[in-house]
Amino acid sequence: MRLYEDLRVVQNRLAALQALVVVLLVALVIQFWNLQVVRARHFRELAENNRSRLVVVAAPRGALLDRKGVVLVGNRPSFNVVLNTERLASVDRLVSRLAGTLGVGEAQIRERLAHRQPYQPLVLKSDASLADVAALEARRLELPEVSIEVVPLRSYPLASAAAHALGRIGEITERQLQSPEYQSISAGSLVGQAGVEYRYNRQLMGKDGYLRVIVNSRGQETGVAERLPPVDGPSLALTIDAGLQAAMERAFAGRAGSAVALDPYTGEILAMASTPAYDPNSFATGIDAAMWASLATDPQTPLINRVIQGTYSPGSTFKLVTSTAALEEGVITPATTFFCPGQATFYGNVFHCHKKGGHGTLDLKGAIANSCNVYFYNVGVRLEIQRIAKWAKAMGLGAPTGIDLPNEGSGIMPSPEWKMRLFKQPWYAGETVSVAIGQGQVSVTPLQMARVAAVIANGGKLVKPHLVRGAPNTEPVDLGIKPSSLEAVRDGMLAVVAGGTGHRAALTGITVAGKTGTAQVVARARLEKSPNSPEMLPHGWFLCFAPAEHPTIAMAVLVEHGKSGAEGAAPVAHEILAEWFGLTRTEPPLAPGMAPLPPAVAGTPEVD
Numbered sequence: 001m002r003l004y005e006d007l008r009v010v011q012n013r014l015a016a017l018q019a020l021v022v023v024l025l026v027a028l029v030i031q032f033w034n035l036q037v038v039r040a041r042h043f044r045e046l047a048e049n050n051r052s053r054l055v056v057v058a059a060p061r062g063a064l065l066d067r068k069g070v071v072l073v074g075n076r077p078s079f080n081v082v083l084n085t086e087r088l089a090s091v092d093r094l095v096s097r098l099a100g101t102l103g104v105g106e107a108q109i110r111e112r113l114a115h116r117q118p119y120q121p122l123v124l125k126s127d128a129s130l131a132d133v134a135a136l137e138a139r140r141l142e143l144p145e146v147s148i149e150v151v152p153l154r155s156y157p158l159a160s161a162a163a164h165a166l167g168r169i170g171e172i173t174e175r176q177l178q179s180p181e182y183q184s185i186s187a188g189s190l191v192g193q194a195g196v197e198y199r200y201n202r203q204l205m206g207k208d209g210y211l212r213v214i215v216n217s218r219g220q221e222t223g224v225a226e227r228l229p230p231v232d233g234p235s236l237a238l239t240i241d242a243g244l245q246a247a248m249e250r251a252f253a254g255r256a257g258s259a260v261a262l263d264p265y266t267g268e269i270l271a272m273a274s275t276p277a278y279d280p281n282s283f284a285t286g287i288d289a290a291m292w293a294s295l296a297t298d299p300q301t302p303l304i305n306r307v308i309q310g311t312y313s314p315g316s317t318f319k320l321v322t323s324t325a326a327l328e329e330g331v332i333t334p335a336t337t338f339f340c341p342g343q344a345t346f347y348g349n350v351f352h353c354h355k356k357g358g359h360g361t362l363d364l365k366g367a368i369a370n371s372c373n374v375y376f377y378n379v380g381v382r383l384e385i386q387r388i389a390k391w392a393k394a395m396g397l398g399a400p401t402g403i404d405l406p407n408e409g410s411g412i413m414p415s416p417e418w419k420m421r422l423f424k425q426p427w428y429a430g431e432t433v434s435v436a437i438g439q440g441q442v443s444v445t446p447l448q449m450a451r452v453a454a455v456i457a458n459g460g461k462l463v464k465p466h467l468v469r470g471a472p473n474t475e476p477v478d479l480g481i482k483p484s485s486l487e488a489v490r491d492g493m494l495a496v497v498a499g500g501t502g503h504r505a506a507l508t509g510i511t512v513a514g515k516t517g518t519a520q521v522v523a524r525a526r527l528e529k530s531p532n533s534p535e536m537l538p539h540g541w542f543l544c545f546a547p548a549e550h551p552t553i554a555m556a557v558l559v560e561h562g563k564s565g566a567e568g569a570a571p572v573a574h575e576i577l578a579e580w581f582g583l584t585r586t587e588p589p590l591a592p593g594m595a596p597l598p599p600a601v602a603g604t605p606e607v608d
Contacts, residue, residue, distance in 0.1 A: 053084065054210055054211075055210060055211040055212075055213060056208055057208060057209040057210055058151045058152060058230065059206025059209065059231055060230070061154060061169070061190075061197075061204045061206065061233045062204040062205075062206070062232065062233030062234045062236055063235040064166060064196060064197075064236050064238055065235055066241060066242040067239055067240060068241070068242070070242040072156075072157070072158060072166060072242065073154065074155050074157070075152040075154060075155055077152065078126070078128075078152070078153035079127070079129075079132070079133050079148055079151075080123050080126050080127075080128065080148070080150075080151050081128050081132065081148060082121045082122065082124065082146070082147050082149050083113075083122045083124050083145055084121055084145050084146075084147065091113065094146075095109050095110060095113070097142060097143060098146070101136060101139055102128075102135070104125070109124060112124055124146070126285035126286060127153055127284075127285045133148055136148060153285065154169050154190070154280075154281075155284070156168075156280045156284070159279045159281065160276075160278060160280075161245060161246065161277075162271075163195075163274075164194070164195060164272070164274045164277060164304075164307065165196065165240065165269070165272040165305075165405070166195050166196055166197065166280065167192055167198050167280070168192075168193055168194050168195065168197060168280035169190045169192055169197050169280075169283060170190065170191070170283050170287070171188060171189070171190060172187065172188070172191045176191065181202075191205070192204065193283070194406070195305075195405060195406075196236070196405070196467055198406050199405055199406055200236055203233075204233045206230055206231050208230050209229045209230035209231070210228050211227050211228075212224070212225045212226040213225065237468070237470075238467050238469065239268035239270065239467055239468065239469050240269060240270065240272070240467065241270050241271060243579060244261060244576065244579055244580055245271040245272075245273070247271075247576050247579030248261070248271045248272075248273040249273055250575065251572045252275045252559075252572060255560070255572070256275055256276060256300060256561070257306065257539075257558045257560045257569075258272075258273060258274040258275070258305075258307045258446050258557075259272075259556065259572065259573075259576065260272045260273075260465075261553050261554070261576065262454060262553075262554055262555070263552070263554075264457040264458045264551045264553070264554040265454075265458050265461075265463070265476070265551075267451075267454070267464045267465045267466055267474055267476065268465075268466065268469070269465055269466065269467050271576070272307050274304070274305050274310075275306075276298075276300050277302055278302045305407075307445065307446050307447050308401075308405055308445055308446075308447050309409045311409050311411050311412070311444065312443060312445075312541075312558060313438060313442060313443060313520070314438040314517060314541065315437070315438045315439070315517030315519035315520075315538075315541050315565070316373075316437060316565070317438060317452070317515050317516070317542075317543050317556075318435075318436075318437065318438025318517070319367075319371065319376050319437060319438065319517075320368075320453075321392050321395055321452060322379055322380060322383065323376075323379075323489050324391060324395070324455075324456070324485055324486075325383055325387055325388055326379045326382070327488055327489070328391065329387050329391075332364065332379060332382070334363065334488040336364060337362060337363050338362065338374065338378045339360065339361045340358045340360060340362060340372050340373075340375060341358040341374070342355060342356050343358075344377050344378070346377060346381055346429075346430065347429055347430040347433075349430055351373070351433055351434075352373065353372060354373055354518070355370075355372075359374070359375075362375050365488070365491050365492045365495055368489070368492025368496060368500075368515065369492055369495035369496050369498075369499070369500035370500055370501065371496075371500070371501050371515075371516060377436060380433055380435065380436020381429075381436075383436070384429075384432060385414075385416060385427060385435060388435060388436065389413055389415040389418075393413055394462070395455050395462065396448055396452065397413045397444055397448055398411055398412060399411075401447055401448060402464050402465070403447060403465040403467070404466050404467055404468060408447075411444045412441055413442060438517065439519075439520070446557075447465060447556070449543055450543070450555060453515075453545050455481075456486055456489050456490060456513075457513070457545035457551040459483070459486065460478060461477060461478050462476060462477045462479055463476045490548065493514055493548075494511065494512075494513050494548055496514050496516065497512045497513065497514045501570075502514040502515065502516045502542060502544075502566060502570045503566075504566060504570040504571045505544060505571070505573045505577065506574070507577055508583065510547050510581050510583070511546065511548040512546040512547075512577060513544060513545055513548040514543060514570070515541075515542070516542055516564065516565030516566045516569065516570060516608045517540070517565045517569075518538045518540060518564040518565050518608050519540075519541060521535075521536060521537070521538060521561070536561075537561040537563050538561070539560050539561060539562060539568075540558070540559045540563060540565040540567065540569040540570075541556070541557070541558055541569055542570045543555070543556050546577055546580075555573060555576065555577075557569040557570075
């Protein structure tokens, strides 16, 4: 009996051992199935990657061309020094040899290595020189982990000229990677970060290609197994005229401000300058932290596009809006006159004209030509704020223009509703007096004011500014302004240049219609105490279009702290217009019997 029981124990143990063997065999078969069938593709790729390397061939971005086909932004070949992180062995040895070969500090290389991603190539140096390439090729056996890639590098031959319009590129940010707009773009890619480069990023990007190269056990390339060439991004034709753009940049030499010229009938931007500016070539290979901090904290704000983001008081250029509104509402006729003794009293307050002795009796044409404040004080009081705001908004003020650039400002067109909504206060009639001459809380961008000039030039149509030729939804909107009203305002603008405050913008043989404006940045009393402080001088405006009979160009010029529109902005406009019409004269002609314009007297300008 005991023998039987001992035999049962042995049999049970043997059965358990057999079961364990069966389980192990089944597990082994399953694992073989998993490795050789289920995960066969994965291990095949690992094996393939062990003998080959996938090299992405970046596609060049599409070129940006001017309206005549001149290249404004293109690409040039450059060399990147790339580290294959898969085969990285001794970091210290690598850093020491690379520092000596490339002539850079070890700390800089270590900082790059600290941000490397597993199994992803790391760019150690962008836009390497031919000397760098030759040195690395000579040490190929010593540095098998390092290779040279030829990549297209964005090139901005105009440097800082038109930088704000054309924009810049940069490495895609974390925020952009999370945006649906950049869904199919991988980390490390270069994308548009400003201007046209940003707005039309998708259209400009090409399709990257790749090379699958064969490598030996030391990681050295021995051949190419597969090649897919990249597809270049399509070129984009812009509305900019390269010659006019260059003239606009020259005209602003040493001045801060902005100018924008457009086709008054289509809204095509012919040139756009904002100064001071930056060189987008500095961003093409990745800008360092020190340079970025310098640009971002520069008090002259070179990163700001003053044409669409700078908001200023329009000064007397707003009188064109007030005139149009008054004529359309029947408040005045072109023959309506007011007497200007140099000041006027409204609602118990004294309001001054820019000419201390006054202009005497003026009609609308004379008031525009001489930029008489007292005339427009009277017009504004009769017109009232609601109707001024109505026509200002109709002519495009107080809202973005819709230009195909990012981050456009809207400016401010005040009204009783606006003031109550923001400040919970009622509108006072005395505020209308200041608004009528473009002061008070009115603020505009230079592009908005260029549109105002275009409205008067093209017969009363509000155009949509755009930088890309053939852009959709750019049909102008007819504002329904009577031709007689536009004719009366144009007559005043012709008188401005023919012998009024804007005669410095006159051209020989070309009739120019314009309007000067002076926007104070500090109170008059404060300016009189510090007449030699440039930062306290008023901004100078000039709006114009030409030829007056059949305009081909409308423009707004703003010179920051330019003293006045007559002294600061009109001469700049003259240079730009001379280029557009192919004239070589550098000094504007004087009207018959007129002496050269005297310098403005600080604090009490006799010109506007």
